[in-house]
Amino acid sequence: MRLMTGRGSALASAIVGISLLATTVAMAQTYSEAPALADAVKAGSLPPVEQRISDNPLVLTPVESVGTYGGTIRDITKANLDWSKIILQVEPFARWERDLNGVRPNVAESWEWNDAYTELTLNFRKGIKWSDGVPLTADDFMFFWNDVVLDDSVPVSFPAGTVINGEPPKVEKIDEDTIKFTFAGPNPLFMELSSRAYYNSAQWLIPSHYMKQFLPKYNPDMKDTSEFDKRYTMDTRIQYTDMPTLAGWMVTSFTPGQRLTAERNPYYWKVDTEGHQLPYIDGFDTTVVTDDAVSQAVLLNSIAGKLDFQSREFNLADVSLLMENQEKGNYTVKLWDRGDFAWPWMMPMYDYKDEGIRDLFYTPEFRRALSVAMDRDKYNNVAAFGLAKPRQFALSPLSPELQTEEGKAFYDKWVNSYIEYDPEQAKAWLDQIGVVDKDGDGWRDRPDGSRLQMIVDMMPGDKQTADIMDLMKEDWDAVGIETLLNQADWGTLSDRQKAGEVMMRAWGSAAGWGLLSAPTVWAPVENAEWTMGGMSIALNYQSGGKEGEPARPGSALEKLQQAYSKAVQALDPNDRNAALLEAYQIHLDEGPLTIGTVGEDPTPVVVSNRLRNVPSVGLIGSWDMGFPATADPEQFYFAE
Amino acid sequence: MLAYIGKRLVIMLPTLLLIMAVGFFIMQLPAQDYVSQYVARQGQMGNTTAMLQEELLRQQLGLDKPPIERFFYWFFDFLRGDWGTSFVDSRPVTTIILERLPATLAISSLAFLVSWGVGIPLGVYSATHQYKTGDVALTTLAFIGIGLPDFLVAMFFLVAAFLASGQVLLGLNSPEFVNAPWTLARILDFFSYAWLSVTAVAFTGMALIMRVTRNNMLEELGKPYVLTLRAKGLPERVVIWKHVFRNALHPLVTMFGQVLAFLINGFAITSAVLNLPTIQSVYLSATFQQDIFLAGAILILIAVTVMVGNLISDVMLAWLDPRVRYD
Numbered sequence: 001m002r003l004m005t006g007r008g009s010a011l012a013s014a015i016v017g018i019s020l021l022a023t024t025v026a027m028a029q030t031y032s033e034a035p036a037l038a039d040a041v042k043a044g045s046l047p048p049v050e051q052r053i054s055d056n057p058l059v060l061t062p063v064e065s066v067g068t069y070g071g072t073i074r075d076i077t078k079a080n081l082d083w084s085k086i087i088l089q090v091e092p093f094a095r096w097e098r099d100l101n102g103v104r105p106n107v108a109e110s111w112e113w114n115d116a117y118t119e120l121t122l123n124f125r126k127g128i129k130w131s132d133g134v135p136l137t138a139d140d141f142m143f144f145w146n147d148v149v150l151d152d153s154v155p156v157s158f159p160a161g162t163v164i165n166g167e168p169p170k171v172e173k174i175d176e177d178t179i180k181f182t183f184a185g186p187n188p189l190f191m192e193l194s195s196r197a198y199y200n201s202a203q204w205l206i207p208s209h210y211m212k213q214f215l216p217k218y219n220p221d222m223k224d225t226s227e228f229d230k231r232y233t234m235d236t237r238i239q240y241t242d243m244p245t246l247a248g249w250m251v252t253s254f255t256p257g258q259r260l261t262a263e264r265n266p267y268y269w270k271v272d273t274e275g276h277q278l279p280y281i282d283g284f285d286t287t288v289v290t291d292d293a294v295s296q297a298v299l300l301n302s303i304a305g306k307l308d309f310q311s312r313e314f315n316l317a318d319v320s321l322l323m324e325n326q327e328k329g330n331y332t333v334k335l336w337d338r339g340d341f342a343w344p345w346m347m348p349m350y351d352y353k354d355e356g357i358r359d360l361f362y363t364p365e366f367r368r369a370l371s372v373a374m375d376r377d378k379y380n381n382v383a384a385f386g387l388a389k390p391r392q393f394a395l396s397p398l399s400p401e402l403q404t405e406e407g408k409a410f411y412d413k414w415v416n417s418y419i420e421y422d423p424e425q426a427k428a429w430l431d432q433i434g435v436v437d438k439d440g441d442g443w444r445d446r447p448d449g450s451r452l453q454m455i456v457d458m459m460p461g462d463k464q465t466a467d468i469m470d471l472m473k474e475d476w477d478a479v480g481i482e483t484l485l486n487q488a489d490w491g492t493l494s495d496r497q498k499a500g501e502v503m504m505r506a507w508g509s510a511a512g513w514g515l516l517s518a519p520t521v522w523a524p525v526e527n528a529e530w531t532m533g534g535m536s537i538a539l540n541y542q543s544g545g546k547e548g549e550p551a552r553p554g555s556a557l558e559k560l561q562q563a564y565s566k567a568v569q570a571l572d573p574n575d576r577n578a579a580l581l582e583a584y585q586i587h588l589d590e591g592p593l594t595i596g597t598v599g600e601d602p603t604p605v606v607v608s609n610r611l612r613n614v615p616s617v618g619l620i621g622s623w624d625m626g627f628p629a630t631a632d633p634e635q636f637y638f639a640e
Numbered sequence: 641m642l643a644y645i646g647k648r649l650v651i652m653l654p655t656l657l658l659i660m661a662v663g664f665f666i667m668q669l670p671a672q673d674y675v676s677q678y679v680a681r682q683g684q685m686g687n688t689t690a691m692l693q694e695e696l697l698r699q700q701l702g703l704d705k706p707p708i709e710r711f712f713y714w715f716f717d718f719l720r721g722d723w724g725t726s727f728v729d730s731r732p733v734t735t736i737i738l739e740r741l742p743a744t745l746a747i748s749s750l751a752f753l754v755s756w757g758v759g760i761p762l763g764v765y766s767a768t769h770q771y772k773t774g775d776v777a778l779t780t781l782a783f784i785g786i787g788l789p790d791f792l793v794a795m796f797f798l799v800a801a802f803l804a805s806g807q808v809l810l811g812l813n814s815p816e817f818v819n820a821p822w823t824l825a826r827i828l829d830f831f832s833y834a835w836l837s838v839t840a841v842a843f844t845g846m847a848l849i850m851r852v853t854r855n856n857m858l859e860e861l862g863k864p865y866v867l868t869l870r871a872k873g874l875p876e877r878v879v880i881w882k883h884v885f886r887n888a889l890h891p892l893v894t895m896f897g898q899v900l901a902f903l904i905n906g907f908a909i910t911s912a913v914l915n916l917p918t919i920q921s922v923y924l925s926a927t928f929q930q931d932i933f934l935a936g937a938i939l940i941l942i943a944v945t946v947m948v949g950n951l952i953s954d955v956m957l958a959w960l961d962p963r964v965r966y967d
Contacts, residue, residue: 074815079925155696199682226700230730235678239729256729256736257917258811259818287815290925293915296798300808490680491672529680 031057033277034069037266046266047133049277054269055127056109057277060635063098063613066272067280067637073308073611076287076301077260078294081238082623083312084251084260084286085198089238090629091246092201093122094191098615098631100398103195107136107205107246117188117571120181121174129267130207130244138173143208145171147215148232154215154225156232159204161193188571192516196624199234206232207244248279248634260286270634280637298606305329308608309636311336311620311628316385316464319604330609335602339396339621341521343388344458344465344506346370346595350524350557351534351549353500356446362555364590365429370454371418371595373426373479374472380598383467391415393587393596395522398619399513401577410581414588419596426479437480444480453482457496458506460487465508468597490529497535509601511622514580515567518622521594523560523583524551532594533557556590610638645955652947659943660715660936667932668707674727674930675703701727714936724933728926733937737919743812744918748903750838755845760892762846763853767861768880778850785847791909794840798914801836809836810915837914841907852895856888886960893957900949905942 033041033049040046077083093111094103105111109125128136148156158168167184174180183190194201212218214228222228230236231243238260241251248270249262263283270278289297298313303325314322322333348361360366376390394415395402402411430436434447446452454476458465469485476483488496496502507530512521520526524533524541527548531538539548541561551557563583570576587593603621605628607614613636618627672680675697698704702713717724723733766775785793801809812833817826860866861884869879908920915921919938926935958964 152696155693155700157693224700226730229697229700235681235728236730253819255818256731256739257922258813259815285815287811289810289915290912290921292909292912293810296795296913297808297810297915300798300802300810304802304806304808306808489670491670491676494672494676494680 031271031275031277033266034264034280034282036282037264037277040266052129052133052267053127053271053277054125054129056125058105058109058125058270059273060270060278060632061273062635063615063631065612066274066276067612067635068640069276069280069282069637071281071610071638072283072285073281073633073636074285074287075307075310076289076294076298076313078291078313079257079288080235081260081288083310084262084284085234085238086623086626086629087633088247088249088251088262088284089198089234089245090202090626091205092195092198092626093205094195094201095632096195096626096630099617100619100625100630101400101403103192106195107201111191113188117186118183120183120187120190122179122181124177124179125269126177128246128269130210130246131250131265131267132207132210132244133267134207134209134244136205136207136246137176138179139176140206140208141179141204142171142173143211144204144206147212147217148206148228151217155229159194160200161187161190186569186571188576189515189568195626196517197626198623198629203232203234203237205246210242210244249281249283252283256288257290258288260284260288262286268634272635279634281633302331302606303329305331305608307331307606308611308638309606309614309628309633311603311605314604314606316387316601319385319387319602322604322606329606331606332609334605334607334614334616334618336605336618336620336627337396337398338509338601338603339398339511339619339625340509340599340601341396341512342391342393342507342596342599343384343509343601344462344468344597345393345510345599346456346597347505347507347532348594349497349500349502349504349534350551350555351500351536352503354503356448356450357503360433360435360446360452362552363433365433366435367592367595368418369426369429369435369479370476370481371592372420372422372429373475373481374419374595374597375421375475376419376598377421379468379471382471383464384598384601388598388601390419391596391599392417392419393592393594395512395514395584396600396619399516400573401514401580404577407577407581410584410588414584415596417588418592423475423479430479430481435481442480443482453484455484455486455503456506457486457488457493457502457504459490459493459508462508464601465506469506472597494529497529500534500536509621511619511624513622513624515576517624519564522587523564524557525561525564533560556586556593559586559590560593608638612637612639641955641958644958645951648951648954652951655947656940656943657715660718660940661711663936663939663943664711664714664932665707667930667935670930672930673698673703674932675701677930678727714933718937718940723937726926726931726934728929728931728934733934736922736934737937737941740917740919740922743916744920745903747812747834747837747841747916747918748906750834751841751845751906752899752902754838754842755849758842759846759849760853763850764857764880764885766850766854767857770858779854782847782850785844786851788844789909790841790844790907791913793843794837794910794914797836797840807832809833812837812916837907837910837916840914841910849892849895852891853888856891857884860884860887889960890957893953893960895953896956897950897953898946900945900952901942904945905938 031049031053037046041048091107093106093108095106096103107125108122111120111122113120124136130136148154149158162169164183164185164187170182172180214222214231215225216222231240238251239254241254248265248268250265251260251262253261261283264279268278272278294313295315298310299318301307302310302322326332350358350361352358380386380388380390392415394411397411401407430444435444437443438445438449444452456469458469473483473485493502510521512518518530520528520531520538522532524531524538527535527539527542536548537551537557540550551561560583563586567576567579567583570579615631618631619625620627675694679694702710725732726736762778766778769775798809801807812830814829817829820826866884869883905920908924911918911920912924923935923938
């Protein structure tokens, strides 16, 4: 048995000692609470703090210093409330470390794997309570599993990452605070994967005592499960102010399209290193803004000093204006990482219905020619104001497997391969493979003499992608490749991709991390629109060869699928990292297989000068890593 | 006259039915529906097993039935006052519309009053002072107003107001007043925000009204009866307002037919860019998200206001001008 108390299995770290020490310090103390809650205790409307928080509360080490209570954070969210969700609803089994180096205990106090990584015993924090004071126990999860997941009349199927080799897991209750998963095969990354953002285990944890009333099974007044669904799906859960939560703040009012307020959860189960019950901040006052007004709203309100903590919605074009006005608006701009490996990235579809185009895509010189024909410095300066980095398609340098010495050296080679702007070289490569102008119309033709056009599809509404595509078209046209750009909505593109009718897609901001987030961006293994290589090739892998069409035998795509299979089966983190580097080597040797443009755009985070304990690094591009919740907003505080 | 109104009302019913049918089927045209958008969103969040729920979700939302059947369910529920539930925020469509109706009517009727109330006198002034400095200035202003879309004017005002006062006038209230009762403080706060959208929308509306009034006035002023009236020695005020202006009213009355629809559905883009809590902005997003019941209900609301508005303007025209016949 392998016992993990401080870290995720994959990414053990030296900080274990520090957090264990902190836990001991806190245990020796009595707890203190916010003045308003102390008043409520005195008035008798709330039990004392010792009875409210769990037996072994989680101790958060502050980023800078222990804080003081009080204050309301003013911020802005779009109409779908995504910014609020990622602050107010991220309490998964485990939370990602602030430096993303593995996961740390959260609602789960500890967990143990068997040696084969097929059985996971997970211990909920003893005495942890929902915001209405009712304890969270193993029964809550068993309710979710038996009455929601396994019940076919509820439209919730097996959660992501639990189905292995097509088989669902077995879930058992061991005791009041303990559950056990038995997976159909090794599932070593389950804790990491289930700790992503608000839509994995943070979603599965539901208060059974509240949710039962919305299931026809328990309440004959319910004619179907739609009332249940609205409270289960993270699209709308946040609107239900009466639904108990595990988060630091409870939503207290919500006016759609206008405003959302939240105030502290008196039963929150985290304390600081001196035993103060968290959160420090009293609550949130969030303005809800239409998608069309949001970038104006965040910019102007920042400069006016009316926002305390904001990211995500800023236009890159506004960063310099935002910087200039830091003093006027009494805020500091922290540049967090967007974590995107590319914005956009070019996905040649190796399953495109035209065999001639496929032949070209499978020819490395053709892809290399396309890549070096691109003037990435120009794209960066024009479309990203010089703030991004010209790069080849390569995963984020923050991915764990790229953190080792070997990984870093490899990453440098990978990210810089075939990005030097060299149109002459591009022409030479095209000449070499017989892509020359045969009919004298000024455009290069296919080796068999028929007409060659590169048709690039993209979604509307993404300015950076559109700008870069315009420039790229000029560059490709200049080396003789006739390029056409086309915009279409998600549904149309999705249908056409499934049918093999998209030749090349320019995908907007994208983040992918080894095996942790969207592995299908580097190997065609999931039948999703964002897969590299083409959806039917990925479907073929996913269905075990039953559906879709296989990658060409011996091709880089086939090698990638094999390398992926090897990496997911690795149980030891070092083996896994080595397997991933081996897989990425295929991209380096035969690549680029998908083509990068610019990426690693920074994301401005506006932080009021009064707000403390906001870390200066973070990654906010993909929601998966859970920022800003991963930065622990519970320990943010306002200086006097 | 009553028979005429009755006949018009009867014709409205099949028209409405036609609009509902066409609107409903246009909303079915995209290859994807709300559920596939939802599943795609879930998939992007890593929840790839959501695809397994697709059929059950369609069943629950009634999207699995053939379009014809769904149309009739929708149609009869609609008549019974059950306008369905929004897929996106899962609240009844009627709640969403009623919640947004007051703000919508407040802004649009203010915009209407300002654009007509100011546009007409300025148009008359412009016509009676043709080619004088005042007229040239007003005409220039009107061309700017007609040339620029109101959302652009709104953005310009927004930035100008921000630079001048440091106020960010997005929305219709400061955050602290959003759920507050309507006290004097809230009303004042409302006006401190509303002036921006009202002026922006009224500016373009006013420009149009001004130009139309000016043209008609000029046309009328050139007619022989005006010469007669003046020769008779009538005061200029009476000539202009009692005689010429009345005759110049026709096109304005015809335009009035669109005013009711404007109250519900004018300035949609301005609503979206200024974050106004109006029906228009929700109509835009509902259409994009294929939230069909919400979008459908608003479509019908607009259709009804257009038809009623046209009826009112026809009746007014007939009442104003006996030469207009009832058939």
